[in-house]
Amino acid sequence: MTQPVAVIGAGPFGLSTAAHLRARGIPVRVFGEPMVSWRDHMPAGMLLKSTPAASSLHAPQQGHTLADYCDAAGIRRLVTDEDIIPVETFIAYGEWFQQKLVPGLERVRVVAVDRRDAGGFELKLDSGELFTARAVVVATGLSGLSHLPAELAVAAADGPAPTGPVSHSSQHHDLTRYSGKDLIVVGAGQSALETAVLAAEAGARVRVVSRGRGKVDFGAPPWKQPRLRPESPFGRAWSLWAFSYYPQPFRHLPAQTRHYLVRRVLGPLGAWWLRDRFEGKVQVSEVERIVRTEADGGSPELTVRTLDGRTDRLAADHVVAATGYRVDIAAMDFLGHELRTRLAVSRGAPRLGAGYVSSVPGLYFTGLPAAASYGPVMRFVCGTDFASPRLAKHLAAAHG
Incomplete structure (x- = not known):
């Protein structure tokens, strides 16, 4: 019997990749x-920042876009x-995509992957099963990659937790506890600002602390986007267009440039x-940096260096670090x-x-871990458009 390809992860990149492998007739276990x-580590009531055009999983055949799901579910089409x-709509769309194109999904966890001499x-699965795969695709998304800066981690000696002094934004589904x-x-990106809004709407008194160049700002609405620039899933700009549709040359840039971009x-x-x-509704403190965080009495207090060089202290009942994710093979x-x-x-x-190898x-990575090689488009669902067919084609040629 032909050894299968193992796809680890059932988020957008894992499901899209598996669909393309199946379409090529390659045996695959997902x-x-x-x-x-998306279901357990995003706050209830969240809305996606990405537009509908940037939120469809890439499929090997037509009929599986977000708009197609809306039609099948009998809900208003999301297209403009x-x-x-x-x-909640996006999660239901992903589950519908899985049921249609990756029906054999196995809801078990891979606990160990090792190279065979032969x-x-x-x-090894958490069910105890051992099996051999001819190739492995790692598509584990954000799992295990949440980043907590050292100046915040010191107040979370037992690790970040919603019930402790400091947590990470990925640990919150229900913000009504505050x-x-x-x-x-802490943060100035969409995760920080939307977490702050949802917590404020749930009755919390919220302050956003943005550091360094992380000035709090918002994008322009669609009707104010420049019309003389090419359109991309992220907005109208030549750079965004290039990163979206031509990620191939990105991996040939110097490492420092790639990581910066x-x-x-x-x-x-x-x-x-x-x-x-x-x-x-939300207070904002834009600071140069957070010097340290203390939680001696159980409640955290930030010591910050302000933009004009002063030292200030900010106290709260809890700190949420919306400080993003950092890829680290050691954490896998x-x-x-x-x-x-x-x-x-x-x-x-x-x-x-x-081909993402x-x-x-035989060991492939897609999604966020591939961003350092293929650019910022790999941080977003629309990155499946480029990644999935190319990974499947390379794998088929190398292990067909």
């Missing part, structure tokens, strides 16, 4: 809970740049529709130690070649 990060997508990979509390949200392109900026819900502990040591990395991220033949 592991994970469908859309789990002014249509805003509730996270070729291929040995995988009703009547003083809450500080992944971090700064489409950086901290709130969605245009969030401004009215934010302004006047399901990959065996020997396998991780054989991987070529750049600042913790795998260095990928053509790593330095270990």
Whole structure:
């Protein structure tokens, strides 16, 4: 019997990749809970920043876009740049996509992946099953990659937690627990600003603390976008158009340039529709940096250096760090130690070649871990358009 390809992860990139592999007739086993990060690690009531055009999973055949799901579900079509997508609708769309194109999904966890001397990979599941795969695709999304800066981590000695002094934004589904509390949200991106708004609307007293160049700002609405520039899923700009549709040359740029662009392109900026819900409801403190965080009495207090050079203290009942995610192969502990040591990395991220293959033949990465090689488009669902067909084509040629 032909050894299957293992796809680890059932979010947008995992499901899209699996659909393309299946369409090529390649045996594939897909592991994970469908859309789990979106369902369990995003706040209730969240709306997607991305437009409908940027929110469809790429499929090998027509009929599986977000608009197609809306038609099948009998709900209003979400198609224009002014249509805003509730996270619940997006989760239901991903589950519908899975049922249609990846019906054999296995809701179990991969606990170990090791390279076999005879070729291929040995995988162990949390069910106890051991099996051999000819290739492995890592599509684990944001899982295990949440980033907590050192100046905040010191106040979370036992790790970030919603019930402790400091948590990470990915740990919050229900923000009503902070009703009547003083809450500080650290960050200036969409995650920070929307978390702040949802917490304020749930009855919390909220202050956003943005650091360094992270000035709180919001994007322009669709009707104010410049018309003389090319259109992309992220807005009208030549750079965004290039990053969206021509990511191939990105991996040939110097490492310092690649990491800078992944971090700064489409950086901290709130969605245009969030401004009215934010302004006047949430306090903002723009500071040079957070010097330290203390929680001696159980409640956190930030010592900050202000933009004019003063030192100030900001106290709250809880701090939410909306400080993003950082790819680190060392955090992917399901990959065996020997396998991780054989991987070529750049600042913790795998260095990928053509077709999203790593330095270990047969081991592929897609989604956020691929951003350092293929650019900022890999941070977004629309990155499946470029990644999934190319990964499947390379894998089919190399392991067909």
